[in-house]
Amino acid sequence: MFFSKQITQWYTTHKRDLPWRNTKEAYPIWLSEIMLQQTRVDQGLPYFLKFLEHFPKVENLAEATEEKVLKLWQGLGYYSRARNLHATAKYITENLNGEFPNTKDSLLQLKGVGDYTSSAIASFAFNEATPVVDGNVNRVLSRYFGIDLPVNESAGQNLIKEKAIEVLDKKNPALHNQAIMEFGALQCKPKNPYCHICPLQSKCVAYQQGMVERLPVKIKKTKVQTRFLNYFVLIDPNQNTIVQQRKGKGIWENLFEFPVAEFSKKPKLIEVEKEMRSIFPIEISSTEKANLKPVIHLLSHRKLIADFYILKIQSLQKNTFQKNQKLLNLSELETVPVPVLMANFIKEYLL
């Protein structure tokens, strides 16, 4: 009881005013939880407001096209969340009469809803006494109990979940869960936590033993791979161009991009040109490399280096298109969902 008492008291005076906390409706709570997966509150908030504006009810989201959902999601990353969000909205609208499941176990069946998110929705919307365990909770509990097992392995994660149940205020799970996460985000931060004014100080094992900065322990995994993307921007005299939708299961699934040749090693210009001509067996009147230095994009475990080639051609013929390709005027490029990497290029060079 000490733990929950302290953090909820801390919460009532330090909490941020966030829109999804002012409701018990499952729809906006679900929406916020999906958006905030691996995403900072500050980054997700504008998207949350934008989505509620376009889709006030889950039915409105269900009726939208996936392309529109992806467009609104553009820039938030992890686009499978947007596809699963849309699929789940349709499922709830068409099969569940627009009513969200109201238990953790039933919520867990929804696409894109895992262990954390099902607990979050069940506790926030339906007051189910189930603990949330996210990055914040891993940090707070590993420090408070002095757990030095890696939190991203099953043994450590299981122990954290045990402790999360142990400290959970079963009478006020919604308040407790909000409090412990907010506490992790604002007080028990990854770097430079405010231990000197912490209400848990007296019982925090990590603080007592001076291991706060060492916890939580995580096993590292990253081996950075580089991908070389060579985009071909065809432009005809009417300012039309071709984009194509990424299919398959890789990065940016279902987003649009210019026709591309990908390499795992830095290609020679000859190789790029060869790929270009196999993709477009057409007359090219002039080629210019659009940007002198390539666009370098760093992701968590990957480095993307993108070169853009602008190809001026006499005419784009519809019958040469593949199924997933679209003919667009340059001014229409802003209407289709594209990776941020491309959006930046488009804004700088084509509009």
Next chain:
DNA sequence: AAGTCGGGGGG
């Protein structure tokens, strides 16, 4: 159990 999936912020 290990990989993959984005993009941005902070030290």
Next chain:
DNA sequence: CCCCCAGACTT
């Protein structure tokens, strides 16, 4: 430059 963020899903 590296780590982290209201994780889930696939292999």
